[in-house]
Amino acid sequence: MALSPQDADASAISSRSWLSPFGSAPAGRIRRDEHELSVVIPAYNEASRLPATLDALAEYLADWGVDYRVLVVDDGSRDETAELVECRGRAFSVIRQPNAGKGAAVRNGILQSTGRIVAFTDADLPYHLDGLRAAYDAVCSGAVEVGFGARDLKDSATLAPRRLVRRAAHETFRRIVTALVSRQVTDTQCGLKVFSRRAAIEIFSRTTINGFAFDAEVVYLTHALGLPFDRVPVVLINEYGSTISLARHALPMLIDVLRLRLRALAGRYQLGEALVSPLAVAEAPSMVWSPSRAEGGRVAACAE
Numbered sequence: 143m144a145l146s147p148q149d150a151d152a153s154a155i156s157s158r159s160w161l162s163p164f165g166s167a168p169a170g171r172i173r174r175d176e177h178e179l180s181v182v183i184p185a186y187n188e189a190s191r192l193p194a195t196l197d198a199l200a201e202y203l204a205d206w207g208v209d210y211r212v213l214v215v216d217d218g219s220r221d222e223t224a225e226l227v228e229c230r231g232r233a234f235s236v237i238r239q240p241n242a243g244k245g246a247a248v249r250n251g252i253l254q255s256t257g258r259i260v261a262f263t264d265a266d267l268p269y270h271l272d273g274l275r276a277a278y279d280a281v282c283s284g285a286v287e288v289g290f291g292a293r294d295l296k297d298s299a300t301l302a303p304r305r306l307v308r309r310a311a312h313e314t315f316r317r318i319v320t321a322l323v324s325r326q327v328t329d330t331q332c333g334l335k336v337f338s339r340r341a342a343i344e345i346f347s348r349t350t351i352n353g354f355a356f357d358a359e360v361v362y363l364t365h366a367l368g369l370p371f372d373r374v375p376v377v378l379i380n381e382y383g384s385t386i387s388l389a390r391h392a393l394p395m396l397i398d399v400l401r402l403r404l405r406a407l408a409g410r411y412q413l414g415e416a417l418v419s420p421l422a423v424a425e426a427p428s429m430v431w432s433p434s435r436a437e438g439g440r441v442a443a444c445a446e
Contacts, residue, residue, distance in 0.1 A: 177209040179278060180257030184247035185214050188265040189221040195267040196230055202271045203233075208278075213255055214265075215239060215247040245349065245356025252337075252346040260342040264333040266380060268302070273376035277336035280372050287341040288364050288371035290327055291334030297375035304381055311392060318396065319358050322403045324365060327373065330358045334376055341369050348411050354391055355398035362402060366413055 181199060185192060196212065203210045212234045216224040218241025227236040239250055248262050259281050261274055269291060277289025292298060312331070319330050335357070337345065345363045349356060364371050405411060 176256050177211055178258055178282075179203075179208050179210040180255035180260045181210065181212045181274075182248060182251035182255055182260065182262040183212065183214045183265050184217055184244050184251065184262070185219065185223050185265040186217040186241065186244075186247075187219045187221050188223050189219070189226055191266050192223060192226055195265055196227070196234065198267055198271070200230075200233070206275065211235065211256060213237065213251050215251040217241050217243070217247040243352035243356075244354055245359075246352040248356060249346050249349050252342050255342070258339050259336060260339060261334070261336040268378055268380055269332075269334045270377040270379050273334055273374055274336065276374045277334070277372075280374065281336050281338050286370045286372045287338040288345075288369055289336040290329075290361070290371060290373045291332040291376040292327075292329045292373040293332055293376055293378060294329045295373060295375040298377065299375075300378045302378050302380045304378075308381075315392075315395065319361075319399060322399055323358050324361050326365075327361045327371075329373075330361045332357075332376060335360065341367075344369065348413075350405070351398045351402065353394055353398055355395040355402070358399050359402050362406060363411065366406070366411060 181203075183192075183195070188195075192214070196214075199212055203212075210233060212230075213236070214223070214227045214234070215237045216227075217239060224236045224238050227234050237250055237254060239247065252260055252262065259278055261278065263269065263274065273291050277291065280286050280289045293300065315331070316328060320328055323330065331354075341364070344367050345360055348363055349359050351359045
């Protein structure tokens, strides 16, 4: 039976089984830093949109020349989302998990990823990938450990039409999160974020929100852990694939942000505790990792 995020967090922390993310894995394990970039994509019933997204990622990342892996987290899909990934080549893998929410899917993927730098974005690839590269370059340079995509910077652009109701809801939520979580990161919900391996483990070993408001928790933990960050402009190229329903998700998101604030005030994020081992997460019985069956991939090194 799968543990709740809180129970899994407490169990893993109490075990104290931590390996440095830049250290060696036990024999037979994949090194946690075996390549330059991992891109995590949470997906739920995305069989219709995912092939175009994976094609675009493969083309862009191959032209870039970075040594990459793409890790799709199938959040209990009822369609062929997972099967579409399994035949894509060595650079593409899929994790199957019971349906638990976007935040849970991203957490699972981040903690099981193997790159020195880890990113996540949405299954419909809403932002031009130049934003991913800009954030990667910032983290790779060592100047920061986290790069947040931002739609509200001077050089950001929106090329996709956004419905008035969605814009109003976004602005309302943004103001609430700005007041309760961060006055510096004013677009917490942008679905493009990039992390050093250390920052990824530090943050996602502590996240608890399984739903769409998990981004706000990621921003809070970045601040609370004192991790240097930067915001990078993004170009929104489509929004047709958004799975957020204002009727179903707006209230739960607000409740999650309020719980985040209360959890922070109560000191329940265990900021001084030992980190959760990504290997322990990989061994959890509810998480099934399946590598692709074909071959592929390119190699390029990030400057030390």
